[in-house]
Amino acid sequence: MNINLTLIGQTIAFAIFVWFCVKYVWPPITGAMSARQKKIADGLSAADRASLDLELAQEKATKEMHKAKEEAAALIDQANKRAAQIVEASKADARKEGDKLIEQARAEIQQERVQARDALRAEVAAIAIAGAEKILETSVDAKAHSEMLDKLAAEL
């Protein structure tokens, strides 16, 4: 238990160890530790921001979906209306066309009847003249009597 030069040797060793630790050991370790701390802090704040972003995006998506649904409903409504209109319009057209056809047919029928009556009337007049000729046994001058015959034909 003698006090001797060991004392000084130990002090020198201590000083060298402290110097080495200060220069080569402490800075890299604490540097890595604070860098990790910063990384973790950044990561946490990024996660916070991301969750906020997600919330906003979800809100936006919900809004968009609602809007799209409304638009689709409006479109369907419009289409239905338009279809009904088209059906109505075509119905009206068809009816009009049908009426026109019927009218035309009636006019034709009328015309044919008139023609037939005229033809009949002429024939009857001719038959009547022939009958009258036979009865009178003379020829009837068609020219002379045409006025009378026409009158007769008009009466028929």
Add this chain to the structure above:
Amino acid sequence: MAADTPVEYIKHHLQNLTYGKLPEGYERADGTVVEEASWTFARTAAEASDMGFMAFHVDTLGWSIVMGILFLGIFRFVASRATSGVPGGLQNAVEISVEFIQGMVRDGFHGRNQLIAPLALTMFVWILLMNSLKLIPVDYIPTIAHAMGLEYFKIVPTTDPNGTFGISIGVFLLILFYSFKVKGPGGFLKELSFTPFNHWALIPFNLVLELLVLFVKPISLALRLFGNMYAGEVVFILIALLPFWVQWTLNVPWAIFHILVILLQAFIFTTLAVVYLSAAHEDH
């Protein structure tokens, strides 16, 4: 081994391997006379003490340097590959001790000095490693050393007052350095003269008291560590004197208890050194 009686055995285990200078005309243990002053290994305790101040405890210096290099080697290895990503197991262990020291310095040190935290880390880990050599059974290393021809071998540097005083002197020099640097020579002198009693008539009294306080700091640091480690070592040696088949009943509990003591003494030494250095940085 040169230990036939229990007393001799204990004495033998508490003697450091001393390499020192023997004076001219000194009669050695085997009767030979040193013809001119020369450096040599002491063969007996008496020779070691007769070498006086001009001697080295080779075992103390050797083991404390080995432990210091072990500490710096491991920490430097981790520091050079330190990643700010996910740390491995070794880096984790190192970071835990660094964080522990950072917390200690934050709590105990109130100045601004980049040196204090690494200084505290060095002290803490180095002393812890030196103390932990105590858990190696007391006869292992000395027996190996004896087989290699070395008469004495005491492996725990902190059971040698030279070892503990060497560190506390380093701390004391730093206390003086920062006291002068922060307070200025005048401020330091004023602090020594006017505390605790702020009156000119009490300056001599204050000076005596404060100088005593100043010098007691390194002495208490060194003696506390040395006393605890030395006492524990003596108990281990005493237990080793018992018959081998009962030793474990005392040895094991004492060793387990000493895991705590080893850690605690390293912690106390470091904390007090940090507190003393903090006081040296306070400018009134």
